[in-house]
Amino acid sequence: MSLDVEEVRRIAELARLQLSVGEEATFASQLSEIVDYIDQLRAFDAGVALSGGADPEEQGVAANDVPAGGRPLLDDFLDNAPASLDRFLLVPQVKATPGGAE
Amino acid sequence: MTVETLAAAVRSGERTAVETVAQAFARIEEVDASVGAFLELWRDEGIERASEIDRRRDAGETLGPLAGVPTALKDNLSVAGHELNCGSKILSGYRAPYTAGAVDRLLAADAVPVGRVNMDEFAMGSSCENSALAVTRNPWNLDMAPGGSSGGSAAAVAATEVPLALGSDTGGSIRQPAAFCGVVGVKPTYGRVSRYGLVAFASSLDQIGPLTRTVRDAALALGSIAGPDPRDSTCSDLPVENYLESIEDGIEGLKVGTIREVRTSALDEDAAEGYRRALRALEAAGTELVEVSVPLIEAAVATYYVLANSEASANLARFDGSRYGHRAAGARSLQRMYTDSRSEGFGSEVKRRIILGTFALSSGYYDAYYGRAAHIAEAMRHQFASAFEAVDLLVTPTCPSGAFARGERVDDPLSMYLSDVFTTPPSLVGIPGVSVPCGLDSRGLPLGLQILAPPFADAMALRAARAVELAIGFECSPEAIP
Numbered sequence: 242m243s244l245d246v247e248e249v250r251r252i253a254e255l256a257r258l259q260l261s262v263g264e265e266a267t268f269a270s271q272l273s274e275i276v277d278y279i280d281q282l283r284a285f286d287a288g289v290a291l292s293g294g295a296d297p298e299e300q301g302v303a304a305n306d307v308p309a310g311g312r313p314l315l316d317d318f319l320d321n322a323p324a325s326l327d328r329f330l331l332v333p334q335v336k337a338t339p340g341g342a343e
Numbered sequence: 344m345t346v347e348t349l350a351a352a353v354r355s356g357e358r359t360a361v362e363t364v365a366q367a368f369a370r371i372e373e374v375d376a377s378v379g380a381f382l383e384l385w386r387d388e389g390i391e392r393a394s395e396i397d398r399r400r401d402a403g404e405t406l407g408p409l410a411g412v413p414t415a416l417k418d419n420l421s422v423a424g425h426e427l428n429c430g431s432k433i434l435s436g437y438r439a440p441y442t443a444g445a446v447d448r449l450l451a452a453d454a455v456p457v458g459r460v461n462m463d464e465f466a467m468g469s470s471c472e473n474s475a476l477a478v479t480r481n482p483w484n485l486d487m488a489p490g491g492s493s494g495g496s497a498a499a500v501a502a503t504e505v506p507l508a509l510g511s512d513t514g515g516s517i518r519q520p521a522a523f524c525g526v527v528g529v530k531p532t533y534g535r536v537s538r539y540g541l542v543a544f545a546s547s548l549d550q551i552g553p554l555t556r557t558v559r560d561a562a563l564a565l566g567s568i569a570g571p572d573p574r575d576s577t578c579s580d581l582p583v584e585n586y587l588e589s590i591e592d593g594i595e596g597l598k599v600g601t602i603r604e605v606r607t608s609a610l611d612e613d614a615a616e617g618y619r620r621a622l623r624a625l626e627a628a629g630t631e632l633v634e635v636s637v638p639l640i641e642a643a644v645a646t647y648y649v650l651a652n653s654e655a656s657a658n659l660a661r662f663d664g665s666r667y668g669h670r671a672a673g674a675r676s677l678q679r680m681y682t683d684s685r686s687e688g689f690g691s692e693v694k695r696r697i698i699l700g701t702f703a704l705s706s707g708y709y710d711a712y713y714g715r716a717a718h719i720a721e722a723m724r725h726q727f728a729s730a731f732e733a734v735d736l737l738v739t740p741t742c743p744s745g746a747f748a749r750g751e752r753v754d755d756p757l758s759m760y761l762s763d764v765f766t767t768p769p770s771l772v773g774i775p776g777v778s779v780p781c782g783l784d785s786r787g788l789p790l791g792l793q794i795l796a797p798p799f800a801d802a803m804a805l806r807a808a809r810a811v812e813l814a815i816g817f818e819c820s821p822e823a824i825p
Contacts, residue, residue, distance in 0.1 A: 249698065256656060256701040257663065257678075258694055259686045268695060274757050275699060279645045282715050287639075287722040317440030323670035332665050335677045 242280055243273040346412050346506045346560035350453075353411035356400060360393035360411030364455050367413035371457070371504045374824050379479045380489075380499035382418055383426065384458040389413070392455050407453035408567055414454045415499045415508035418462050418476075420446055420551070421540035429542050430464040430474040430492075433688025434668040443540025444572040445509060445551045452567040457505060460495030464690045465659065466516055466544045468492050469762045472753050473692040480749070481524060482821035483788050487746040490520030496554045497524035502824040507555050507564055511541055513548045514647045515741075515766025518778035521554050522741035522791025525780045525819045527561045527808065528554045530766075532799045533773035534579040536565075537572030545654035546577075548647075548770045556819050558779060558809040562586035565801065584802045594810045595629030597803075600734035603636045605765065611744040613784030618740045621781035621792040624814035625738065625807075635730040635737070639723040640768045646723070647767035648760055649703045649716035656700030662688065695756060724772040731797045736807050739765040741791030745784040765793055775801040779808040780817040787822065 244252075249269045253260050260268060315328065324331035344352075352358040368386055375381050396411050416422065419429045421439035428434045442450075449456065463473035471479045471494025479494045481487035482502040489498040493510025497520035500508050510517040512530035521528025529552040536551045543549060553564035569583045601622065607615040626632060639646075664670035664684025671683030689697070703712035730737060742762055752759040769776040775798075778791040792811060796804035 244702070252698050252702045252705065253694075255705060256697045257660075257681045257685050258689070258697065259682050260694070264691070264694070268698065271695065271756055272699060272702075275648065275760070276702070278757055279649055279712065282642055282645050282649070282712075282719060285639060285642045285719055287715075287718045314440050317438075318666075321437055321440070321667035323664060323667070330665055333674050333677050333680050 242276050244269055244276060344506065345557050346409065346555055347557075347563055349506060350408060350410045350412050353396070354400070354406045360396040360455065361390060363411045364389050364393040364413050364457065367457055367505055374502050375504060377480065377485060378482055378498050378502045378504070378824060379477050380415070380460045380495040380502065380504060381458045382428070382461055382476055382495070385425065385456060389455050389457045396453050396455070407451060408563060409449065409452040409454035409507070412454045412507055413457045413505045414449060415458060415460045415496060415505045416446065416456050417493050417496050417508070417510045418459045419466060419511055419542040420509060421542075422446055422456060425459070427459070427542070428476060429466070430462045430476055431688065431690065431693070432475045432669055433662050433685070437667045439540070441540060444537030444574060444578075445568045446540065448568045448570065449509070454507065454567070460499050460508060462495055463492035464693050465542070465655070466492040466511055466513055467655070467692050467696050469515070469519055469759050470747070470749065470752065471495065471520070472749060473690060475690050481746050481788075482824040483525060483746070484786070485823050486748055487788065488523065488749045490523030490746065492516040492520075493554065494520045497521050497526055497528065500524070500526045500554050500556060501819055501821055506560065507553060509551055509568070510554050511549055511551050512770065513544050514651055514770045515763045517552045517554060518741050518766050518776055518791065518793060519762065521778040522780070522789065523746040525789030525817070525821065526554050526556055527558050527780070528552065528778045529561045529565055529801070529805070530769065530776045531565060531569060531801050532775045534577050535569045535775070535799065535801060537570075537575040537578045539572055539574040543658040545651040546658065547654060548651060558777075558805060558812045559587060559590060561777070562590050562805045565805070579799070581799055586802050586805050589802055590806050590809045592806060593628065594625070594807050597630045597736060597807070598633050598734040599625050599630045599807070600633050600635040600730055600737040602640060602737060602739060603634050604638060604640045605739050609743060610740060613786070614740050614742065614744050614790055617782050617784065617790035618792065620815070621738070621811060624781070624811050628810040628814050633734050635733055637723070637726045637730050637768070639719060639726050642719050643723065643768040643771060644760055644764055646716045646719045647763065647771055648699065649712050650720060650771070652696045652700035653703045653713050654700070656697045656704065659693070659697055664688070692756065720771045723768065727768070727772045727774060735796075736803060737795040739793045739795070741765060741778040741793040745786065745788035745790050769793075769795050774798055775804050777804045777808040779811050780819065781811065781815055782817060
């Protein structure tokens with residue numbers, strides 16, 4: 242299956258990526274080749290029903306998460322934030338500012 | 344010196360941890376401008392930790408199994424207070440607020456982390472060329488790729504900058520660079536080593552493991568980092584074996600499976616000869632070679648690139664400029680900030696894989712791609728389990744060739760992905776894989792043999808790797824970095 246530039250742009254938008262015109266063309270060609278290769282999966286007979294993954298008991302994934310009791314990570318976390326105000330992350334408003342690009 | 348001899352010498356007082364660590368820094372100073380393995384050195388902290396180890400020994404304390412061993416950490420392993428970039432611009436300036444479980448165990452074993460080493464961005468790559476931060480070269484020939492994504496880890500060990508490095512392996516990222524650089528690399532059983540504090544790429548596949556110059560060192564290191572961790576719910580509670588205890592027991596009488604679908608005609612001539620040499624070594628060590636069939640192994644690369652990238656597209660959604668790392672300047676809305684930060688921060692390969700994963704999970708394609716791949720991975724697990732009813736171990740070449748040239752495959756992602764043809768199947772089914780050097784190709788570059796064992800039979804894989812190492816007598820002495 243081949244992916245054209247429009248399809249690549251649509252998927253990139255879903256993934257919150259904006260590609261340059263050059264990237265769109267290159268990716269369309271490269272991803273088409275990769276998806277063609279992946280399409281060979283249709284030819285393989287898996288032959289068994291999905292069991293839903295590994296045994297949860299064996300893997301320990303069924304265990305409840307128990308809160309470990311408040312490590313003082315908030316300051317470390319906020320130190321990494323590009324912008325913060327008091328104890329909150331600061332981000333642009335959800336809707337574009339009037340007269341803005343969006 | 345090996346990890347084992349260095350740690351023994353530090354424990355006995357024959358040498359100090361400080362001189363051991365100082366020598367590692369001097370060696371890094373001497374050669375790393377050529378190799379390019381390290382992104383950052385932790386000199387003061389390393390010497391300070393070594394001094395503390397020496398002080399404890401002088402006070403009569405018994406030191407850990409990795410006492411004073413200079414260790415390099417892949418740039419996706421968190422160490423509290425240290426910068427962590429995953430080879431990416433998008434994590435520029437990020438400092439880890441906590442330390443990874445595997446690194447905690449290294450520290451408890453008295454190893455001394457000396458710095459972080461280069462990798463393909465977010466561990467996506469097979470040559471280390473997708474790093475946004477540095478160029479790493481293969482110590483055997485500086486024009487060649489060191490492999491990836493743990494290319495910095497493998498190159499640092501091969502160039503004797505450090506005797507031990509930790510890497511992470513999602514579809515071959517420890518084993519392939521280990522093979523390219525002539526060192527030993529272990530991807531443990533999924534769940535054997537805690538992934539707490541490892542930046543996630545594909546959570547159902549990622550495992551941390553050691554790269555060393557000898558199999559004994561790999562066994563010692565794995566025994567030190569393996570074990571339960573309540574902070575990683577996928578980490579197994581099974582007790583950790585002493586991997587060194589049985590490592591010299593040999594493999595006489597074991598049945599070793601070769602896989603019918605691994606055709607030597609698909610290898611380059613040198614890799615085929617290296618593989619035959621390794622099989623002869625296994626026979627000489629007293630094993631019986633048995634051909635088995637794992638038909639779905641031929642679907643592994645396609646399956647892997649659907650599953651791994653689907654998981655990656657979800658895992659990497661968190662990098663959007665709001666909480667850490669790069670934030671695009673001037674965005675006037677939240678949505679714009681997300682898109683601009685991600686578009687500026689991620690490199691081409693990461694974008695390509697996020698798009699591929701988003702495609703495989705998107706409405707209308709999910710069943711045909713993600714669903715189908717998950718189904719095949721499950722069936723492959725059954726096929727491997729059946730194979731292990733007939734044999735004790737399986738072997739394949741680690742890669743279809745020795746190291747390729749830097750720049751040779753960067754514009755052809757599919758050809759880069761195909762170098763993972765033998766390393767992706769064990770990842771998909773969660774079994775342990777050890778890459779052990781099995782000689783040089785006609786260009787003088789190393790080749791690796793991959794040894795696979797059933798889940799949690801890591802000790803048996805290491806024992807077989809040790810037997811191959813002894814039989815082949817490979818010496819890791821890269822000419823370009825004497």
